[in-house]
Amino acid sequence: MSTSDDIITTSNGLGYTSSSAVHPEQLVKPPAAPSAREDTIEIKIDFGGGLHLLFSSQPSHKIRIPRNIPAEDGSTQAQPVNMRYLVKWMKSNLLSEREEMFGDGDGVRPGILVLINDADWELEGELEYELRDRDEVVFISTLHGG
């Protein structure tokens, strides 16, 4: 049977995150020191407004992606990964439903709000924003109930 926690946290997951209340140890944020592996960075991804349904119904993900965009033409010019790379990465590695439910061109479909470290991503450069270790990216859609 479900526990009282389940009632809240798994109802239909319409929140942007629910993991911290269940795992209070996560409330203590580790210092923003470089990750152990220098060639990758850690990104926290949260989904709200029901968008987790597109990502295996998991509201919160911690992923590791390369620190620099892997060069395709053998060039050695190191370019840090940006949101364009992350969205593409999510489509091929995280998305469990059809691509058009989430993506629109290089970006995300209108109606999905993207937040980078608690700011609308338009304030941060949208697709060109260069991700740093332990950045937090949240995808939410609007709610209508009342």
Place this chain on the structure above:
Amino acid sequence: MNEIDVLQAEASSSTLPLPSVEEVPLSLDEYVRYGRQMIMPGFGLPAQLKLKNAKVAVAGAGGLGCPTLQYLASMGVGTIGIFDHDEVSLSNLHRQILHTTERVGMNKAESACITVSANNPSVTLIPHPVPITPSTALNLLKPYSVLVDCTDRPLTRYLFSDASVRLGIPLVSGAAISSAGQWAVYGGTTKAGKRRACYRCVWPSVLPGSGGKCEEEGVWAVVTGLVGTGMAGEVIKLIIGKEDPEPLLHLHHLCSNPLIRTIRMKGPSPKCIACGPDASITDNLDIYGYESFCAGAMVPDVDDESGLVDGVEGERLSVKELADLLNTDSALGSKIHLVDTRPPVEFGICSLPGSINIPLPTILKDPSSLPMSEDQDIVFLCRRGNDSQIAAYALRKVRKEGQDDGMRVRVRDVKGGLRAWSRDIDPEFPVY
């Protein structure tokens, strides 16, 4: 005699009139009533007078509207228009705390007025028991200086946003469902003269299926309470000039930490069709087509008789026919499998004896996993007759496409579901 002595002497003398209300900005009772907020630094008499002169329109006297209205009135907002054409129902009362058991069936705007004016008879409440439509919105909302959207569907949200843009006034818009909620101030200009993004700038289109209703998905009363209270706070801050200098969007989830996540919102979108430089929405809101714009958001309402899917004659059962089937078959289960497709939590609230619970998503994932045998028909049942029909359709489809196991299994669904069962067969069966 000093000044105070003079006043006291005048007050105790019946021949000399007291200063009239026009000369004293608040009534003596109001000084007492609002004293606990007026003495806060930065609040004072000026803020109280701004509240007294403010005219606020609140659309929706439901889960969000109740806490919003309660605080707007108790804190002294002078004129409040309350728009709601819906009636109080018993299933509202767990969260819509201004209404009472006695007033089930009464218009919500009227009911909210009764409770709110009992708290504060000195504010003017104007109940509007009529819907706000694209053709009436601007006229109905023109007298107000702040709009508050406490409604529960995309259509009114976009209509209110567009109306606030046309009227040049700020919109406080909030939403809550399940254990999550959000609210923000949209539109209008900040004190520094900066234009805020309108609701359409931030949410330019409606995601399919995003129009979840509390009736279907459930909602925590405390979540609507918290969001509505937050919205009232935004309205008060706007009126007394203590608004956030940078527009913020607040996201709440009952189990998150922090409980409310506040994010910085972007500015107005230059592409916005309501407030951008090339805006196509004009004062003639009636021609915009809100219905079609929002069409994708809502799961279609289903008619009990016709249903979601084209059903072949004889594939749908009425509750009466189901009752007959269960009666003639005293050992229920030997001739039919009665499969209840509701979520397990709802099956746990109430179910028909002998029915088994296989939730719709499980059936859709693998319809062939259903119990099946030569001499047993399958009858699908759900809350209102929609999901059961989808389940029946899915099962018929896989059986049609191959899977020729030689078995002839009749697949049917029950029209109107358990609601109809309670209405027509067993009034003692709970409706929730």
